[in-house]
Amino acid sequence: MSRVLFCFITFLRYKLEDESKKLVKVGRFFASSQTCSVCGYKNAKTKNLALREWDCPQCGTHHDRD
Ligand SMILES: [Zn+2]
Known part of the structure; x- marks a missing residue:
């Protein structure tokens, strides 16, 4: 029993x-995609991630999408 x-x-x-690990990957993906490349x-307040x-x-x- 204990082995099971x-x-x-x-x-x-x-x-x-x-x-x-999956959550970390998803977090990195959204962090890069939701940062303005201009300014x-x-x-951070996106309704739909x-x-x-x-x-x-x-x-x-x-x-x-880039
Ligand atoms: Zn901007």
Whole structure:
């Protein structure tokens, strides 16, 4: 019984580490895509994080997928 439990915990740890790595990758992707290349404004208040087109509220530049 304890060996089964150990395997289960090991599996959970692997899954959690895998998920956290994915989150870090996603975070980096959005951080780079939501920063204005003209004035350096960081668009942190985006409603839809999957949105790749946005207008910079500081300088008004329209950004689309690059
Ligand atoms: Zn800007």
